[in-house]
Amino acid sequence: MRNILLIFRRDYLGYVKAWGFWLSLAAVPLFLIIGALFMSFANHSSPVRYYAVIEPNRTYADAIDAEFARGEKRDIELARDMAEGMNMPVAGDTADIPPLTSRKFIEVPAPADNLDGLRPFLMGEATVSGPAGDRPLFAAFILTPDRSELEYWSDDVNMDTLRYTAESALRDLSRRTALRKAGLSADFVEKAEDAAVTVPARRIRSVSEQEAAGGEVTLADRAPVFVAGGLAYFLWLMIFSIIQYLLMGTIEERSNKIFDTLLTSVRMPELLAGKLLAVFAVTSTMMLSWGLFAVGGSAFAASQVPEASNVIAPLLAAIANPGILLPAMVSFILGYIMYGVIFMALGSLCDTIQEAQTLLSPMMILLMLPMFAIMLAFKDPGSPVVDMASWIPVFTPFLLILRMPHDPPVWEVVAQMLLMLATTLLVLWFATKVYRAGAVNGAGIGDLGKMVRSGFRKKAA
Amino acid sequence: MTGSPLVLTDVTKRFGAFTAVHRLSLDVPEGGIIGFLGPNGAGKSTSLRMSLGVMPADEGTIRLFGRAPDIGSLRRVGFLPEERGLYKKMTARDTITHFARLKGLSAADARARSVELMDATGLAEFKNTRISKLSKGMAQKVQILSTLAHRPDFLILDEPFSGLDPVNQQVLEDLIRAEHARGATILFSTHVMEHAERLCDRIVMMARGRKVFDGTLDQAFARLGQGASLSVEDGYDLAAALAPKGFEAHRTQSKGHGDAWRITLAPGAGAQDALRAAIEAGAPVTGFAPDEARLRDVFVSLVGEAEAADLDRADAPADMEAVS
Numbered sequence: 001m002r003n004i005l006l007i008f009r010r011d012y013l014g015y016v017k018a019w020g021f022w023l024s025l026a027a028v029p030l031f032l033i034i035g036a037l038f039m040s041f042a043n044h045s046s047p048v049r050y051y052a053v054i055e056p057n058r059t060y061a062d063a064i065d066a067e068f069a070r071g072e073k074r075d076i077e078l079a080r081d082m083a084e085g086m087n088m089p090v091a092g093d094t095a096d097i098p099p100l101t102s103r104k105f106i107e108v109p110a111p112a113d114n115l116d117g118l119r120p121f122l123m124g125e126a127t128v129s130g131p132a133g134d135r136p137l138f139a140a141f142i143l144t145p146d147r148s149e150l151e152y153w154s155d156d157v158n159m160d161t162l163r164y165t166a167e168s169a170l171r172d173l174s175r176r177t178a179l180r181k182a183g184l185s186a187d188f189v190e191k192a193e194d195a196a197v198t199v200p201a202r203r204i205r206s207v208s209e210q211e212a213a214g215g216e217v218t219l220a221d222r223a224p225v226f227v228a229g230g231l232a233y234f235l236w237l238m239i240f241s242i243i244q245y246l247l248m249g250t251i252e253e254r255s256n257k258i259f260d261t262l263l264t265s266v267r268m269p270e271l272l273a274g275k276l277l278a279v280f281a282v283t284s285t286m287m288l289s290w291g292l293f294a295v296g297g298s299a300f301a302a303s304q305v306p307e308a309s310n311v312i313a314p315l316l317a318a319i320a321n322p323g324i325l326l327p328a329m330v331s332f333i334l335g336y337i338m339y340g341v342i343f344m345a346l347g348s349l350c351d352t353i354q355e356a357q358t359l360l361s362p363m364m365i366l367l368m369l370p371m372f373a374i375m376l377a378f379k380d381p382g383s384p385v386v387d388m389a390s391w392i393p394v395f396t397p398f399l400l401i402l403r404m405p406h407d408p409p410v411w412e413v414v415a416q417m418l419l420m421l422a423t424t425l426l427v428l429w430f431a432t433k434v435y436r437a438g439a440v441n442g443a444g445i446g447d448l449g450k451m452v453r454s455g456f457r458k459k460a461a
Numbered sequence: 462m463t464g465s466p467l468v469l470t471d472v473t474k475r476f477g478a479f480t481a482v483h484r485l486s487l488d489v490p491e492g493g494i495i496g497f498l499g500p501n502g503a504g505k506s507t508s509l510r511m512s513l514g515v516m517p518a519d520e521g522t523i524r525l526f527g528r529a530p531d532i533g534s535l536r537r538v539g540f541l542p543e544e545r546g547l548y549k550k551m552t553a554r555d556t557i558t559h560f561a562r563l564k565g566l567s568a569a570d571a572r573a574r575s576v577e578l579m580d581a582t583g584l585a586e587f588k589n590t591r592i593s594k595l596s597k598g599m600a601q602k603v604q605i606l607s608t609l610a611h612r613p614d615f616l617i618l619d620e621p622f623s624g625l626d627p628v629n630q631q632v633l634e635d636l637i638r639a640e641h642a643r644g645a646t647i648l649f650s651t652h653v654m655e656h657a658e659r660l661c662d663r664i665v666m667m668a669r670g671r672k673v674f675d676g677t678l679d680q681a682f683a684r685l686g687q688g689a690s691l692s693v694e695d696g697y698d699l700a701a702a703l704a705p706k707g708f709e710a711h712r713t714q715s716k717g718h719g720d721a722w723r724i725t726l727a728p729g730a731g732a733q734d735a736l737r738a739a740i741e742a743g744a745p746v747t748g749f750a751p752d753e754a755r756l757r758d759v760f761v762s763l764v765g766e767a768e769a770a771d772l773d774r775a776d777a778p779a780d781m782e783a784v785s
Contacts, residue, residue: 003532003563006559006562006563007563010548010551010559014548014550014551017550018550252548252549253546257542257544257545257546258546258547258548259546260510260515260540260542260544260546261540261542261546261560261604261607262563263513263514263515264513264514264515264535264538264540265532265535265536265560265563265564266532266563267532440515440516441516
């Protein structure tokens with residue numbers, strides 16, 4: 001154990017003392033902060049733009065204005081739904097809540113009644129007065145004489161938000177007009193939709209549980225799936241992150257010709273364990289740092305919204321559930337070891353970084369397969385494909401975690417854990433052979449096939 | 462200690478159809494300095510790596526401190542591999558400390574020992590320098606110090622002088638003598654026979670994977686016909702003068718300042734005995750030169766000139782490394 005810790009310590013410090021590590025560590029929070037600031041800045045710095053509508057009466061202008069108002073209402077309702085889904089308090093009536101963002105397109109009276117008259121305003125040579133001061137006209141809608149088109153004129157043909165809003169407004173206007181002509185009220189469709197029978201989700205529970213907790217689906221019901229999905233993705237992300245560490249770290253030692261010295265001081269399994277642990281700790285440090293950043297952000301959010309604990313508590317309860325935690329930990333550890341030693345063994349066969357880079361692409365593709373399986377399992381955990389795939393050792397660590405919230409048969413869980421253990425031991429045995437051949441005897445990628453044949457022949461014998 | 466630190470019995474190693482080491486038996490006596498000699502490709506490094514369990518033997522048995530090599534027995538060994546390697550981003554002191562800790566020293570002892578060794582070998586000012594910033598010779602010194610740091614009972618050094626300039630070769634020789642004086646058993650491989658002549662009390666010679674000689678330096682030299690060259694004034698019959706004393710003398714050439722004679726020594730006699738006999742016989746001696754037998758000559762006598770030429774070829778890269 002002491003030797004494992006010494007190998008771990010040296011490798012870990014070797015990684016974390018490198019500039020690249022700190023750059024990687026800082027990159028994600030910086031990216032998030034800069035991205036959020038940029039989005040916020042872009043949102044706030046987006047200028048207010050004026051538009052005018054030339055038509056005999058205000059039919060289209062009012063329709064466009066109403067469409068903007070509907071969009072603002074939709075944003076508020078979406079925010080309410082999200083808050084309700086997380087058991088957070090919501091304000092009373094949607095109509096009482098002000099828009100979440102200020103409107104960026106404002107209608108102003110048209111300074112001229114034809115295109116030639118509008119041209120200098122549209123081309124920025126003259127300004128019009130409005131709520132945001134004097135500005136050029138961003139766009140103008142002109143109804144054609146035959147009323148078949150509402151032409152959209154602007155100097156900026158790339159900014160289509162206003163045009164799309166107008167198209168949506170006109171579609172709504174057309175529908176309302178058709179309903180009115182058919183003798184139906186304008187809000188007929190909305191009333192019809194409101195009258196439809198709703199289909200609320202209910203969770204079946206035992207009678208006593210139902211009496212105590214009711215039948216409504218809460219976050220506590222969904223948390224195990226979220227947690228399992230998060231853990232499976234976290235495992236995948238960890239493995240994905242360690243590829244280059246394990247490849248490059250082993251190449252450095254092979255090119256430094258240090259293995260003979262190491263192997264007269266530590267056992268091969270100690271060496272492998274120390275190195276795996278170091279890379280695990282490096283990636284954990286990164287994830288933990290990013291996690292702390294996220295927790296810090298969440299704590300700040302919670303200080304603004306005290307009821308945020310309604311979200312956190314069910315998730316923590318799901319994580320602490322032994323039915324999920326135990327298989328998840330077994331899957332996590334065995335999956336990490338299984339993939340880790342494969343990459344480490346392959347790295348030991350490479351002499352140069354260029355040689356290792358040629359291996360990166362196939363490894364990435366190999367790792368995309370579990371990712372597809374994770375996505376499928378998350379979407380449809382009961383799929384027979386997921387059931388079958390969970391018996392394939394390279395998928396088992398991820399899919400077993402994802403299946404746990406859906407209460408798979410106990411014998412399947414135990415059998416799959418044993419399968420993972422057996423596979424991990426087999427991979428460990430063979431990877432150790434490959435590692436020794438590569439690190440000590442200088443074998444290359446080209447010798448891999450020979451090693452596979454000789455390894456399994458000897459095993460068979 | 463428990464007798465011989467290392468015993469190899471009929472050890473064989475093959476790489477495919479090539480036999481790198483053939484039925485090698487070796488008993489390294491406790492407290493000795495043993496030279497493991499031979500050209501590149503003779504099987505020296507393979508034998509040493511097998512001795513330490515880095516590489517398994519195909520046949521034969523290996524006993525390191527009385528048992529198969531394991532971490533317990535390896536803790537008593539300091540090994541300097543032929544292919545040098547250190548962590549380039551570690552400092553010199555951290556490197557020595559790390560390897561000393563891997564050999565069982567506590568953190569405090571390892572740190573103190575690394576400072577002590579670096580101070581003693583003139584590396585003190587470089588203790589916080591990264592290995593990548595050190596010259597090749599200095600980095601090699603750091604690796605040698607890493608090998609010695611845990612005060613091993615048995616030092617195995619594979620081509621320790623390779624890549625060192627003459628000054629540092631002398632420093633290393635002094636270190637080896639100091640370790641020997643401390644009580645360590647030392648086994649080192651080299652293809653440069655002069656190092657072995659200066660340091661070893663016993664040598665093992667390898668050629669093409671086979672052991673061709675195993676004995677003391679005297680025993681090695683005894684395999685050669687020892688002799689001396691004597692010059693006497695012109696016309697003096699040295700052969701007649703020495704014959705009664707048991708020495709055989711043949712006139713070889715005249716250099717204008719007397720006749721040169723080649724003396725074949727009597728069994729058990731040294732060159733000085735021949736000189737003494739000539740003076741006692743009243744010979745007008747004008748010059749004397751005992752034969753300087755070299756291990757290379759012994760090696761030639763054992764394996765032939767063609768094989769010995771590999772030694773000279775093996776020297777070339779070492780010299781170039783020293784220059785670089």
